Each structure stands twice: as structure tokens, then as C-alpha cells.
Amino acid sequence: MALAVKGNPVSILNNAVDSIAIGLEDYSSPDERRVISCARNIFAGILLLFKHKLSLLSEPDSDEALIKQRVLPAIDDDENLIWKGQGKKTVDVQSIKERFESLNIDVDWKRIKKINDFRNDIEHYYSNLSHESIRSLISDSFLIINDFIHSHLDDDPKELLGDEAWAVLIEVNEVYKKEKAECASALDKLDYFSDEIQNAFEEFSCEECGSGLIAPTLDEGDAIESNFTCKSCDNNLPYESIINKVVGEYYMHDAYLSQKDGGDTPIIDCPECCGIYLYEEGVCSSCGHTAERECQRCGSTIIPEELYAEPFCGYCAHVMAKDD
Numbered sequence: 001m002a003l004a005v006k007g008n009p010v011s012i013l014n015n016a017v018d019s020i021a022i023g024l025e026d027y028s029s030p031d032e033r034r035v036i037s038c039a040r041n042i043f044a045g046i047l048l049l050f051k052h053k054l055s056l057l058s059e060p061d062s063d064e065a066l067i068k069q070r071v072l073p074a075i076d077d078d079e080n081l082i083w084k085g086q087g088k089k090t091v092d093v094q095s096i097k098e099r100f101e102s103l104n105i106d107v108d109w110k111r112i113k114k115i116n117d118f119r120n121d122i123e124h125y126y127s128n129l130s131h132e133s134i135r136s137l138i139s140d141s142f143l144i145i146n147d148f149i150h151s152h153l154d155d156d157p158k159e160l161l162g163d164e165a166w167a168v169l170i171e172v173n174e175v176y177k178k179e180k181a182e183c184a185s186a187l188d189k190l191d192y193f194s195d196e197i198q199n200a201f202e203e204f205s206c207e208e209c210g211s212g213l214i215a216p217t218l219d220e221g222d223a224i225e226s227n228f229t230c231k232s233c234d235n236n237l238p239y240e241s242i243i244n245k246v247v248g249e250y251y252m253h254d255a256y257l258s259q260k261d262g263g264d265t266p267i268i269d270c271p272e273c274c275g276i277y278l279y280e281e282g283v284c285s286s287c288g289h290t291a292e293r294e295c296q297r298c299g300s301t302i303i304p305e306e307l308y309a310e311p312f313c314g315y316c317a318h319v320m321a322k323d324d
């Protein structure tokens with residue numbers, strides 16, 4: 001890796017293409033240890049594609065302002081105010097995201113986060129890493145790369161990346177899509193306390209190897225009775241030991257937003273068990289308990305933070321406790 005970003009768009013693009021190609025060579029190697037450099041190279045390649053776009057959009061005399069972490073105002077020879085990039089440090093993922101959003105460049109950041117999380121956690125997965133487990137990363141990367149080159153670089157990804165790299169990307173994506181669809185249809189045969197719980201299982205990645213291929217061991221019946229197994233590393237866990245992580249991760253972003261911007265938190269401790277209660281769905285993901293939504297004393301809506309007091313609101317529960 002460690003492909004330096006040089007200050008010209010053509011070399012950034014070349015570095016992006018090289019990085020992705022090397023990552024795919026890593027994948028094709030029989031040496032499973034190269035799975036780690038595969039993840040790093042492909043992610044680095046995606047970031048370089050993004051930086052290439054920012055470099056193209058930078059003003060000619062701005063020292064690549066849009067790809068520099070630090071940008072300062074300056075006065076040019078004609079006494080105009082211009083923004084110039086400073087130093088060698090280039091934008092990180094967060095800054096790229098902010099600049100893209102501000103420039104109306106649309107990218108699936110949820111998917112990028114998935115790829116980046118896999119890359120960050122890769123040391124943790126190490127003992128269970130395999131070519132299979134990294135297919136989800138390559139498949140996600142394929143979707144990002146294909147869309148970005150088409151939509152924002154006005155180029156043909158097959159031509160840009162070369163036939164060989166393109167063939168690997170397509171093939172891995174096809175295999176993964178097929179396996180993922182099999183998992184999804186197996187998950188679909190079970191009954192869940194809520195559809196959102198099924199969706200959460202579909203989006204869940206194995207904690208041991210990072211693979212997104214999670215399927216139930218039961219063919220039918222209640223999900224809560226089933227075990228869930230990873231098709232890549234055979235990690236196998238019963239519903240009750242995996243559900244908090246599955247639901248917790250699924251709602252993590254919304255929970256964060258509700259904390260940051262206000263609004264109801266989507267998940268809260270279940271008043272009946274130690275599980276996660278899905279407030280919108282009105283059901284506990286662990287025990288299936290459905291809480292009272294209306295206070296039985298004053299009729300007001302019981303907010304998530306007061307669910308512990310159900311069937312009363314926090315205030316009424318407090319007043320009644322004093323009356324006792």
C-alpha cells in the first residue's frame with residue numbers, strides 16, 4: 001500500500017487503479033494472509049478514486065485545495081481572494097464525506113462505512129479470515145467503484161480498471177450475490193417478532209470473520225428457536241446470544257442520530273428482560289414483550305426513556321410511588 005498522493009489528477013487516478021488491481025491480485029493469491037492487504041489496498045483505491053474527483057474539481061492555482069486537509073485563504077497576483085491547499089496532509093474519510101456532501105457528490109456512505117469497518121477490524125478477524133470472508137468486502141467495493149466511476153468520473157470501469165481486474169470484481173460479486181440471496185431466503189422462512197429484526201439479520205456481519213453470509217440452522221418456525229451460523233467460518237450462535245449485537249448494530253446509526261439531533265431513541269432496555277426493546281416496532285427483540293404505549297393513569301404517550309415504568313408514564317409512576 002502506501003501509495004503517495006501526488007499533486008496531479010492523472011497520477012492519483014493511476015494510483016487508485018493500481019491499488020485496486022493489487023488488492024484483487026491479493027485476493028486471487030492462494031496465500032490467505034494476503035486477504036489483509038487485499039482489504040487495505042481496495043479501500044485505499046476507493047479513497048484515491050474519491051481524491052481524484054476532488055483533485056479534478058480543485059481550482060488550477062489552488063495547490064489541490066480540495067484534497068488537502070488544511071485549506072487557507074490567500075491573495076493571488078490579481079488581488080483576488082483564493083483558497084489554497086496547505087502542507088502534505090490529504091483529506092481523511094470524514095473530510096471527503098463532508099466535501100462530497102457539500103459538492104452534491106452522491107456516494108453510499110453506509111456501504112463505505114461497512115468496507116472501512118471490515119478493514120479496521122481485520123486484525124481482530126485474523127484467525128478466521130479466508131477468501132470467502134472477504135467476498136462481502138469485494139462485493140461492496142464493486143458496487144461503490146462501479147457506480148462512482150460511471151456517475152462521477154464519466155468513465156467506463158472495465159476500461160479504466162482493465163479486463164483482468166474487472167473480471168475478478170464481477171465474478172466475486174456474482175458469487176457473493178448468489179450466496180447472500182440464499183442466506184436471505186433462508187432467513188425469510190422464519191418468523192420474527194418484527195420485520196426489522198429480519199432486516200437486521202440480513203445486514204449483520206459475522207463477528208469472527210466479517211462475512212455477511214449469516215443463515216439460520218432451522219428451516220422454518222420461530223427465529224428465537226434457531227441458531228445462526230456464518231457460512232464462511234462456521235461460527236454458530238443461538239438467537240439469544242446473538243440478537244443484542246444484531247439489533248444493536250442495525251440501530252446504531254439511528255441511535256447516534258437521535259442522541260445528536262434529538263428525537264426518540266429507536267432502542268431502549270426492555271422493561272421485562274435484559275434485551276433490546278424496539279420502540280417504533282413496539283416489541284422486545286429478545287422476549288417478544290409488547291409494552292403499553294399509553295399511560296394507564298393519565299393517557300399520555302410513554303416515551304422510550306420512561307418505558308421502564310410501563311404501563312405508566314414516568315411522572316405517574318413517580319406520583320403513585322409517593323402515594324403508597
Ligand SMILES: [Zn+2]
Pocket residue numbers: 128133206207208209210211230231232233234235
Ligand atoms: Zn464468520
Ligand SMILES: [Zn+2]
Pocket residue numbers: 270271272273274275276284285286287288289
Ligand atoms: Zn424483553
Ligand SMILES: [Zn+2]
Pocket residue numbers: 295296297298299300312313314315316317
Ligand atoms: Zn401518566
